[in-house]
Amino acid sequence: MPIKLKVARTAEELDDVFRLRYDVYVSERNKFSEKRATNDGRIVDHFDVLPEVANVVAYDGDTAIASFRVNRDSSVGLAPEKYFDFSGERAKIAKLDEEGCALIVSCSMLAIRKQWRHQRNVIFALFKKVTAVMRGWGATHVFGAASAETFSLYGRLGVEAIAKDCWIESVGDRLVPVVGRFEKVFAWAFGAEDPLTKNFWLDNSCVEFETLLLSPGEVIFHENDEAEYAYSIEKGGVSISRQGPGQKDLVIAQLCKGTLFGELAMFDDERRTATATATMNTQIIAIKRKQMLDIVHQDSDKMDQLLCHFSQRLRQADHVALVQQFAPQTSRVSYALEQLWRSAKAQEEYPATRTLKIGAEQIAKRAQVRESEVRRILEVRRASGGLDYGDDTVRFFRAPSSDDFVSANGAQ
Template sequence: MIRVKVARNGRELDDVFHLRWHVYAQEEGLFGGSGSVPYISDRFDAHPVCYNLIAYDGAEPVATLRLNGDTGAGLPADRYFDFSAYRRSLVEEASRPGGRPPSLGCASMLAVRRRWRHRRDIIATLFKMAAGLGLAHGTTHVIVAVAERTQAMYRRMGFAPVGERTWIEEIGDHVVPLAAPFDAFARWAFDRRLLQPHSMALLEGETERILLSAGETLFREGERGEECYMVESGLLRATRRASQDGRELLLATFAPGDIVGELALIDDEPRSATVTAASNSEVLVLGREEFRRRLGGPHGDPDTLLRIFAERMRRMDDLALLLAYGGAHQKLLYALRSLYRAATPERRRPEVRSVTASAEDIAQMAGVDPAVAQAALEWLQQTGACEVRGRRVRFLREPAAAMEEAQTPFTPRPAGASRPEGDGKVPLALAASRPRR
């Protein structure tokens, strides 16, 4: 489990400054190498509008990013490039009808330990937190001066070059100046499904985030609850152990925009269920006091909470009926609908969605044999409803709708069975079990 937060106390700030030194000096040989002082800090860390973000894997600090707002004393990127022409263009743009006075922000000091650099979700979450802080401060534009080898990543976030690369002797590397309108950066950062008033209140500011890999536990039944969570991406499962035989009972699933874990904050009772990630997931964290404050605030009134509870009860009623009376086909439809709802939409084609989940994950969600889920994924691929690469599923259309339209009862292909003769589009057992029309 990875937790990303704003560093506030002395230990967390020490972790930030030491992590910079470890990555830049020890791992990369920049800033003159290791040196004698195992910390990297500068005057911008003392500025009044400064946020140092830090990601922990358990107790180990693994990544950090700094955000500064413009206080009139310059920004970190100004040390390496003259942004005055860019600033003048923003002032000129603001003078036109409908223009908005510019308010600049700057991201700097991104440092990720080598062992975690393959975790792109950690880097993305740091920048999403940066976008939330930018929203809270009314930022209009963001500037950065970054190592040339990393500029492609920033371009994907909406940044564009505003000057030529420059060799910085102090760093020992080439640096490129980039800038982005904050609106473009925010479009990259935030899932459009979350841009609702009650969700936006959580996205703004210093809200912590947790990253969960598929199968990781967010909290367990019986634990005391001090936080609740809003799902930003992925899919969570709430389960409980049956007292009679110890079997795991599926109570609910939670997709982006759903709140989970709030009951323990309302009634002060232990957690009533165990919540785990059915796929790689990210959640926003709301502590007990913050939850109670927002409940009485403009974006967290009781009507919003009642709406959340009503939606939850409807889904639990549907799930209870399904588990009691539904067959494997109906359970699979429910799991695929939930997975599609949790999948991340593509920006240009929002109906196309991707999620990290295997046939075993889908089978566990549906309570069916893994062979049934595998047969369903094969059929969806062969009919053009999805693409599967390893554990990555890309839905080209809503999968449950595709199955319902075909009226195909999914049953596993017998072990070792070959594919049917003919066009080869449907697994043998599916072809054999398809109803006559």
């Protein structure tokens, strides 16, 4: 079951958030002692009912596993100001704000169930979604009150402590007041990405879209399912397959980062014609049918983006068909490696090096060849210095090309 992240909007989703806080802070961590006495199974305060508040929540199936609250500045202040005096920081911001454009926001009530507390992909996706909310509001500065236990996590976001940690009796924890410029927080979450320059379905800063985290082998949708969402791959890979003769799954496409899929059913109202399965740890953006239709109907530029996508997809489909029908096994593997390289994650210290969690068996399924052939080609490319690999990892040192294979074969 994929992990789903979204902004809580319904009464049921908000109740899930409030109950999650109680489970994490009171039941698991023995914090908020006065809330334990009420025994109502929820933690709620007046910052939850202000107009400009958003709670990002992550679900594993029907269970809320993590949440994080963000508030926009208001006349009653921000949540961290319940515990610390930020007036000095407000004065500094006001002094530099000549155009009156500063907007302070706060993050609070970070709650993650114990079982998921060390899953970095969940934590990062949660922070990224909260950052997207702040970006949508036009935030310039961020206030917070971090637990001393988790302060190092906040430090990576580009925020700084403005005083030493102190014991807050009502919370039952040592808290640290933190402040940061939003541009630093955004850079940590999104890096060099600029969502405004991308196709709209890749706008991972859009708070209206949901985010799904999938493990290898998890199914996104099955053949003949009703279609409710279109999807785009933020990172990882997805296999598209159909059931052939003898109930055998036939892989018809291997999708990588940046690909939009499942979108045709948004327009023709038909059931799914294939099954979509994650081939590795994958993060995708989920766009509801109504959102997709509203976007293209209201913005002609985005309609043009979609039409361009359709034309490119038709050309690619022709190329894939030629490779699978007429190319030898070596060419199929080479094509699969090129696609994998495009979706692989570049290493910060060595940008030319890209690493991917995938094994020879999965690559063989992508290329529709024998695993032994994949291992043979990987060995050849390792010998040429193009890559290295292990049981479940491939590390590219440069973009794959046919020259790697030819030169290495010629040297043997």
